[in-house]
Amino acid sequence: MPVKAVVFDAYGTLYDPQSVATVTDRAYPGYGEMITQVWRIKQLEYTWLRSLMQKYEDFESITSASLRYTLKLLGLPLIDSVFTSILEKYRWLDPYPEAHDALEGLAGHDLAILSNGSPNMLNELVRNTGFDRQINHVISVDPMRIYKPSPLAYALIETRLGVQPSEVMFVSSNPFDACGAKAFGLKVAWIDRVPSDAMVEACKRSDRIAPVTMFRAVRQQMDELGFDPDHRISSLTGLADLLQSELLG
Amino acid sequence: MPVKAVVFDAYGTLYDPQSVATVTDRAYPGYGEMITQVWRIKQLEYTWLRSLMQKYEDFESITSASLRYTLKLLGLPLIDSVFTSILEKYRWLDPYPEAHDALEGLAGHDLAILSNGSPNMLNELVRNTGFDRQINHVISVDPMRIYKPSPLAYALIETRLGVQPSEVMFVSSNPFDACGAKAFGLKVAWIDRVPSDAMVEACKRSDRIAPVTMFRAVRQQMDELGFDPDHRISSLTGLADLLQSELLG
Numbered sequence: 001m002p003v004k005a006v007v008f009d010a011y012g013t014l015y016d017p018q019s020v021a022t023v024t025d026r027a028y029p030g031y032g033e034m035i036t037q038v039w040r041i042k043q044l045e046y047t048w049l050r051s052l053m054q055k056y057e058d059f060e061s062i063t064s065a066s067l068r069y070t071l072k073l074l075g076l077p078l079i080d081s082v083f084t085s086i087l088e089k090y091r092w093l094d095p096y097p098e099a100h101d102a103l104e105g106l107a108g109h110d111l112a113i114l115s116n117g118s119p120n121m122l123n124e125l126v127r128n129t130g131f132d133r134q135i136n137h138v139i140s141v142d143p144m145r146i147y148k149p150s151p152l153a154y155a156l157i158e159t160r161l162g163v164q165p166s167e168v169m170f171v172s173s174n175p176f177d178a179c180g181a182k183a184f185g186l187k188v189a190w191i192d193r194v195p196s197d198a199m200v201e202a203c204k205r206s207d208r209i210a211p212v213t214m215f216r217a218v219r220q221q222m223d224e225l226g227f228d229p230d231h232r233i234s235s236l237t238g239l240a241d242l243l244q245s246e247l248l249g
Numbered sequence: 250m251p252v253k254a255v256v257f258d259a260y261g262t263l264y265d266p267q268s269v270a271t272v273t274d275r276a277y278p279g280y281g282e283m284i285t286q287v288w289r290i291k292q293l294e295y296t297w298l299r300s301l302m303q304k305y306e307d308f309e310s311i312t313s314a315s316l317r318y319t320l321k322l323l324g325l326p327l328i329d330s331v332f333t334s335i336l337e338k339y340r341w342l343d344p345y346p347e348a349h350d351a352l353e354g355l356a357g358h359d360l361a362i363l364s365n366g367s368p369n370m371l372n373e374l375v376r377n378t379g380f381d382r383q384i385n386h387v388i389s390v391d392p393m394r395i396y397k398p399s400p401l402a403y404a405l406i407e408t409r410l411g412v413q414p415s416e417v418m419f420v421s422s423n424p425f426d427a428c429g430a431k432a433f434g435l436k437v438a439w440i441d442r443v444p445s446d447a448m449v450e451a452c453k454r455s456d457r458i459a460p461v462t463m464f465r466a467v468r469q470q471m472d473e474l475g476f477d478p479d480h481r482i483s484s485l486t487g488l489a490d491l492l493q494s495e496l497l498g
Contacts, residue, residue, distance in 0.1 A: 075449030200324035
């Protein structure tokens with residue numbers, strides 16, 4: 001089947017959640033790194049747990065709750081104005097360096113985002129970064145009140161774009177998301193941002209490791225879920241060629 | 250409502266998953282600590298992800314897949330006989346030091362386990378540790394083909410024991426499990442094995458931390474999910490007094 005739409009995950013794929021590090025470290029000097037990693041780990045956990053508990057709250061609320069957890073864990077004071085300014089960064093996350101050009105290189109394709117983000121924070125982020133000029137559809141899981149990797153989330157692509165799952169190339173750097181999309185029946189390209197040999201090296205004989213290494217160790221290696229993505233590329237730059245080869249395929 | 254049944258989580262509550270450390274370090278000297286922590290983190294993640302993907306596999310399969318993920322991450326060879334011997338430890342996990350006496354102290358109560366564990370591995374563990382003499386019912390989530398904290402998992406208590414949720418004291422040291430049980434409507438006692446001040450101290454100004462600290466940081470502090478447990482005690486030993494005070498309530 002030809003690819004009729006290219007659908008991107010947002011956080012971790014087009015936008016770098018690690019770019020909160022500037023604000024977390026400014027707010028709590030010396031703790032920026034731990035806050036950044038624990039916050040992101042818990043944020044995703046809470047999407048899964050609330051989905052499973054059937055106690056949905058939107059991604060804005062979950063992003064806030066996971067930051068609250070993190071500050072409490074570290075014994076850091078929660079100051080409202082500081083807290084709000086850290087959260088605000090989610091509306092201004094840095095795109096990955098290659099994201100803009102890679103999207104430009106896909107001109108002519110129907111481009112969309114399917115994200116856990118709540119509609120407000122997601123639309124603002126896309127607008128703030130100017131990606132609304134290249135992305136045609138911004139789809140939030142919010143109306144389904146359940147998060148990825150639930151099939152109900154991926155089903156929104158067909159509902160909103162009117163394309164069959166097999167006509168969609170789904171692009172994510174989050175292994176759980178790539179596996180979930182594949183299990184649902186989408187074609188999947190996984191952006192493998194942390195090569196496994198670098199990972200092996202970083203974890204070598206380490207009785208103490210950097211928090212970011214722990215994050216990468218648990219969240220950026222391909223999962224053993226039995227739903228391997230169709231393609232593995234090292235950055236968004238490889239997408240144009242990949243879609244070309246699918247076309248010739 | 251009086252407490253008619255005391256229901257325990259197994260892994261992390263009665264049995265110490267950290268006790269795999271002896272076998273992981275023997276199998277892969279110098280890597281035992283990383284294997285132990287990453288394995289446990291991914292094991293729980295896979296229960297949530299597979300539940301949400303509607304792609305259930307039993308806990309034995311998930312325990313095996315998460316160990317496979319961990320060895321691959323660390324670039325360690327998977328040798329069948331070694332792999333099997335590590336997994337085998339899940340049938341012989343060490344009970345927490347106080348578990349046996351605490352259960353003895355609850356004689357007269359109807360005691361049960363509700364666990365993610367698949368029936369075989371769970372029944373063997375309970376028998377191997379002699380806890381089948383104190384525990385009257387061993388309930389696995391397996392027939393529901395979904396994991397905690399799904400309400401379908403907690404609903405098995407009423408189905409199997411014939412007691413109302415409000416008549417159950419559910420005991421878990423896993424924050425997600427305590428919150429899930431509370432959201433479902435059980436009375437909940439959370440075993441807080443890692444005091445928050447110790448946690449704050451361990452995470453202080455740390456650009457590098459021990460993997461076990463990272464595990465505790467993300468999985469052993471009370472979650473910000475809005476479903477706080479009714480009781481917080483530091484070990485299973487406090488249960489007898491707590492049940493007494495509930496009775497006098």
